[in-house]
Amino acid sequence: MPSNFTAELFGDPELQQAPRTEQIGPQSFVLRGFALPWVERLLPALRGVLRAAPFRQMVTPGGFTMSVGLSSCGQLGWTTDRSGYRYTAIDPQSGQPWPAMPEVLHELAQAAATQAGFAGFDPDACLINHYVPGARMSLHQDKDERDYHAPIVSVSLGLPAVFQLGGDRRSDRPLRVPLLHGDVVVWGGVDRLRYHGVLPLKEGTHPLLGPQRINLTFRRAG
Numbered sequence: 606m607p608s609n610f611t612a613e614l615f616g617d618p619e620l621q622q623a624p625r626t627e628q629i630g631p632q633s634f635v636l637r638g639f640a641l642p643w644v645e646r647l648l649p650a651l652r653g654v655l656r657a658a659p660f661r662q663m664v665t666p667g668g669f670t671m672s673v674g675l676s677s678c679g680q681l682g683w684t685t686d687r688s689g690y691r692y693t694a695i696d697p698q699s700g701q702p703w704p705a706m707p708e709v710l711h712e713l714a715q716a717a718a719t720q721a722g723f724a725g726f727d728p729d730a731c732l733i734n735h736y737v738p739g740a741r742m743s744l745h746q747d748k749d750e751r752d753y754h755a756p757i758v759s760v761s762l763g764l765p766a767v768f769q770l771g772g773d774r775r776s777d778r779p780l781r782v783p784l785l786h787g788d789v790v791v792w793g794g795v796d797r798l799r800y801h802g803v804l805p806l807k808e809g810t811h812p813l814l815g816p817q818r819i820n821l822t823f824r825r826a827g
């Protein structure tokens with residue numbers, strides 16, 4: 606028996622989930638484990654992006670420092686400061702254009718969108734969120750994109766998180782959905798402007814990524 610027999614069957618985090626689709630809204634889908642076959646190509650590409658545009662904790666217009674670290678790649682990146690939220694072509698921290706979106710990221714986002722019924726998705730922005738234990742994202746809507754016809758695709762990596770899916774009003778009681786390493790969420794259409802958030806990340810260490818969670822969200826912003 607090979608010495609890593611048990612690890613191959615049960616221990617390898619890449620093998621812990623069989624791919625399957627869960628519908629969490631009329632036009633929202635969790636593609637469980639969809640990103641797992643891409644992770645080996647995705648992580649080196651992500652490291653390259655983060656060398657050029659490291660995570661930084663941004664300040665909201667209200668003056669609060671976000672617990673989540675942010676970066677972006679693609680033609681547009683998302684920024685917030687005291688003057689507001691916006692997409693920019695230039696990373697304000699480096700004064701350079703945001704790093705290009707690696708092909709493997711674009712391909713993964715397009716394949717996931719197609720699987721969920723949104724063929725032809727051509728994202729021009731990928732936001733990269735960095736969670737350490739305790740980091741959270743309070744309920745909000747994604748409404749800084751120019752048009753809401755395109756879906757959004759989200760890829761979860763590293764530690765598990767509890768995602769909250771609310772309704773069209775902040776007061777609508779949210780559904781809780783666990784998101785694990787390799788899960789992809791795709792939402793669009795009537796679900797595009799629903800409130801959503803992430804509960805505080807629990808302590809832990811992921812076998813591949815250590816004590817952190819990284820979330821990629823692909824958007825058509827411009």
Ligand code: MD3
Pocket residue numbers: 630633732734742747759768770790791792796797798799800801802803820822
């Ligand atoms: C399903 N990111 O960057 S993505 C964000 O995990 C953001 O970092 C979260 O919200 C994260 O703006 C959550 C998953 C998600 C987001 C919005 C949805 C799934 C959704 C809206 C409707 C349906």
Ligand code: FE
Pocket residue numbers: 745746747801
């Ligand atoms: Fe969001």
